[in-house]
Amino acid sequence: xxxxxxxxxxxxxxxxxxxxxxxxxxxxxxxxxxxxxxxxxxxxxxxxxxxxxxxxxxxxxxxxxxxxxxxxxxxxxxxxxxxxxxxxxxxxxxxxxxxxxxxxxxxxxxxxxxxxxxxxxxxxxxxxxxxxxxxxxxxxxxxxxxxxxxxxxxxxxxxxxxxxxxxxxxxxxxxxxxxxxxxxxxxxxxxxxxxxxxxxxxxxxxxxxxxxxxxxxxxxxxxxxxxxxxxxxxxxxxxxxxxxxxxxxxxxxxxxxxxxxxxxxxxxxxxxxxxxxxxxxxxxxxxxxxxxxxxxxxxxxxxxxxxxxx
Amino acid sequence: xxxxxxxxxxxxxxxxxxxxxxxxxxxxxxxxxxxxxxxxxxxxxxxxxxxxxxxxxxxxxxxxxxxxxxxxxxxxxxxxxxxxxxxxxxxxxxxxxxxxxxxxxxxxxxxxxxxxxxxxxxxxxxxxxxxxxxxxxxxxxxxxxxxxxxxxxxxxxxxxxxxxxxxxxxxxxxxxxxxxxxxxxxxxxxxxxxxxxxxxxxxxxxxxxxxxxxxxxxxxxxxxxxxxxxxxxxxxxxxxxxxxxxxxxxxxxxxxxxxxxxxxxxxxxxxxxxxxxxxxxxxxxxxxxxxxxxxxxxxxxxxxxxxxxx
Numbered sequence: 001x002x003x004x005x006x007x008x009x010x011x012x013x014x015x016x017x018x019x020x021x022x023x024x025x026x027x028x029x030x031x032x033x034x035x036x037x038x039x040x041x042x043x044x045x046x047x048x049x050x051x052x053x054x055x056x057x058x059x060x061x062x063x064x065x066x067x068x069x070x071x072x073x074x075x076x077x078x079x080x081x082x083x084x085x086x087x088x089x090x091x092x093x094x095x096x097x098x099x100x101x102x103x104x105x106x107x108x109x110x111x112x113x114x115x116x117x118x119x120x121x122x123x124x125x126x127x128x129x130x131x132x133x134x135x136x137x138x139x140x141x142x143x144x145x146x147x148x149x150x151x152x153x154x155x156x157x158x159x160x161x162x163x164x165x166x167x168x169x170x171x172x173x174x175x176x177x178x179x180x181x182x183x184x185x186x187x188x189x190x191x192x193x194x195x196x197x198x199x200x201x202x203x204x205x206x207x208x209x210x211x212x213x214x215x216x217x218x219x220x221x222x223x224x225x226x227x228x229x230x231x232x233x234x235x236x237x238x239x240x241x242x243x244x245x246x247x248x249x250x251x252x253x254x255x256x257x258x259x260x261x262x263x264x265x266x267x268x269x270x271x272x273x274x275x276x277x278x279x280x281x282x283x284x285x286x287x288x289x290x291x292x293x294x295x296x297x298x299x300x301x302x303x304x305x306x307x308x309x310x
Numbered sequence: 311x312x313x314x315x316x317x318x319x320x321x322x323x324x325x326x327x328x329x330x331x332x333x334x335x336x337x338x339x340x341x342x343x344x345x346x347x348x349x350x351x352x353x354x355x356x357x358x359x360x361x362x363x364x365x366x367x368x369x370x371x372x373x374x375x376x377x378x379x380x381x382x383x384x385x386x387x388x389x390x391x392x393x394x395x396x397x398x399x400x401x402x403x404x405x406x407x408x409x410x411x412x413x414x415x416x417x418x419x420x421x422x423x424x425x426x427x428x429x430x431x432x433x434x435x436x437x438x439x440x441x442x443x444x445x446x447x448x449x450x451x452x453x454x455x456x457x458x459x460x461x462x463x464x465x466x467x468x469x470x471x472x473x474x475x476x477x478x479x480x481x482x483x484x485x486x487x488x489x490x491x492x493x494x495x496x497x498x499x500x501x502x503x504x505x506x507x508x509x510x511x512x513x514x515x516x517x518x519x520x521x522x523x524x525x526x527x528x529x530x531x532x533x534x535x536x537x538x539x540x541x542x543x544x545x546x547x548x549x550x551x552x553x554x555x556x557x558x559x560x561x562x563x564x565x566x567x568x569x570x571x572x573x574x575x576x577x578x579x580x581x582x583x584x585x586x587x588x589x590x591x592x593x594x595x596x597x598x599x600x601x602x603x604x605x606x607x608x609x610x611x612x613x614x615x616x617x618x619x620x
Contacts, residue, residue, distance in 0.1 A: 093441060096441050096442070096443075096467055097438070097441055099466070099467075100417060100420065100421065100441065100442055100466065100467070101421060103413070103417060103466065104414070104417030104418060104420070104421045104423060105421075105423065107410060107413060107414030107417060107418075108414060108417075108418060108423055108427075110410065110414070111410065111411060111414045113414060113415065113418055113581075114427050116579055116580065116581045116582075117418075117424050117427050117428065117579055118427065118428065120573050120574065120575075120578070120579065120580060121573070122567075122568030122569070122570075122573045123568075124564075124565035124566065124582040125582055126565075126582035126583060126584050127584070128407070128584050128586075128587045129584075131403060131406050131407055131410065131589070132406070132410055133406075152465070152466065155462070155465055156409070156410065156413065156462065157406055157409075157410070254434075255434035255436075256434065257432075258432030258433075259432070260432075263430050263431070263432045264430065265430075268430075269426055269427060269430065270426065270430060271423075271426045272426075272434040272435055272436035273436060274436050274437070274438050274439075276438075277438045279441070
């Protein structure tokens with residue numbers, strides 16, 4: 001008997017995901033009918049993205065799991081009608097893209113390439129920057145993305161400190177946790193990278209007080225989630241000269257409205273939530289594997305702890 | 311008995327190198343007097359940079375080796391008065407700096423960060439670039455610098471092809487050599503990085519014909535030496551749209567004159583020969599080790615083959 005898998009995402013995703021999902025089902029031995037419109041009571045699994053329009057999970061009486069297409073689950077985790085297991089996406093394509101974006105922007109600030117990209121004015125500015133070994137980087141968040149980015153930066157010679165809610169142990173990274181650990185992790189950071197999930201606990205992690213702990217001239221890079229930063233505190237610290245620059249990929253409102261102060265600020269670089277994106281081919285394999293696990297009675301990968309929010 | 315070591319470089323280098331060299335001599339058990347002004351016939355070793363003013367090596371009758379401060383030796387290798395052994399600098403600080411610069415600018419072009427650095431205009435341009443795995447990079451030159459840069463790019467997921475005069479075998483890099491190998495190495499390169507030494511053989515390696523072999527839209531990155539590229543052919547290929555961009559750190563004349571076409575060209579980024587620089591502390595240790603070797607009768611490190619020119 002074949003399973004029914006509802007594709008609950010914005011219709012524009014259907015053309016990207018239909019073929020990769022059916023191919024991955026085949027590769028993982030999952031016999032399933034994938035559809036955009038299936039009777040809720042006949043749905044076995046839901047492939048989910050927030051733009052789907054599905055907000056009430058009550059009618060999905062036989063659904064065994066909701067498989068999120070993206071890494072972030074803040075738009076669904078607080079939905080009280082969701083009683084089914086919820087899995088996040090941990091996609092190697094998404095991880096790889098994030099490593100590339102984070103490494104690229106870290107080196108951009110480390111080397112100060114903007115000086116040359118913007119200043120092709122005939123002036124030979126040949127001061128050589130310090131080596132990576134003299135540019136400590138702190139990563140807030142040591143999940144799959146934070147660890148992968150930390151490893152890439154360690155390989156390039158940066159001293160990397162990592163902070164997470166619970167204490168972790170990651171080779172090459174000075175791992176810290178808790179409130180006092182956050183203060184120490186911020187105090188040494190020439191570049192701070194935000195890769196925390198968005199939960200009620202992490203909201204405004206970088207508030208005025210945390211920003212004040214960063215050394216003079218530090219740079220903030222946020223490919224995580226917009227609400228991790230207190231925007232007004234960030235702008236104040238950039239204006240006062242305490243912070244040197246902020247490169248932001250995520251925002252409280254997306255797309256970032258054209259009139260937002262971040263766009264025109266000379267010390268802010270806005271990138272349009274492109275640090276990384278789930279890649280259909282690799283993501284489809286994660287979803288197929290989770291359905292295979294569900295049917296085999298094995299534990300789901302990347303299951304969300306609803307009480308923690310991620 | 312103590313050795314006499316002449317520091318033959320521009321006087322501004324003396325303050326940078328005096329302390330690190332004396333410290334390194336001590337660490338390597340080299341008993342030496344380091345000086346800016348020593349009688350030529352009493353000099354045992356010369357620490358050399360082209361700006362030193364020393365052009366006639368004939369009077370240095372007992373000098374056992376000339377130890378170049380920089381990686382490039384094109385300004386001294388053709389000097390007929392030089393009969394003493396000549397060693398190039400292979401400095402781990404220089405290598406590390408080069409890896410950072412090359413990786414940073416490769417990722418800059420791969421991610422097209424310039425689009426955002428220059429275009430903070432309120433327009434949400436959220437096309438996601440391909441992953442590094444779909445962006446083949448070719449490195450011309452597989453010496454210490456080329457190999458180190460290749461390794462860093464392989465670690466980040468780029469498919470890397472390397473080309474060198476003689477066939478090499480480097481883990482993770484598709485190594486090619488010879489004229490036909492160069493043609494193949496260029497044909498697949500979305501990004502081509504020049505790290506060849508400057509010799510009569512390598513002059514204009516990237517001429518009109520070689521540039522024509524690069525795929526439409528390729529990017530050229532040159533942290534090697536200015537004369538490796540035919541400047542007019544490069545400008546023509548940028549203007550015709552065959553090449554997408556060139557990021558150049560080295561030039562036939564340095565500093566690059568303010569009126570040079572490269573400065574104002576919208577598809578050229580000039581950086582002021584800052585891709586990497588010898589770092590006094592690590593370079594001093596290489597020099598001390600070579601003097602120790604000379605005194606112990608051991609072969610010098612990084613000896614230049616005068617017939618090859620590097």
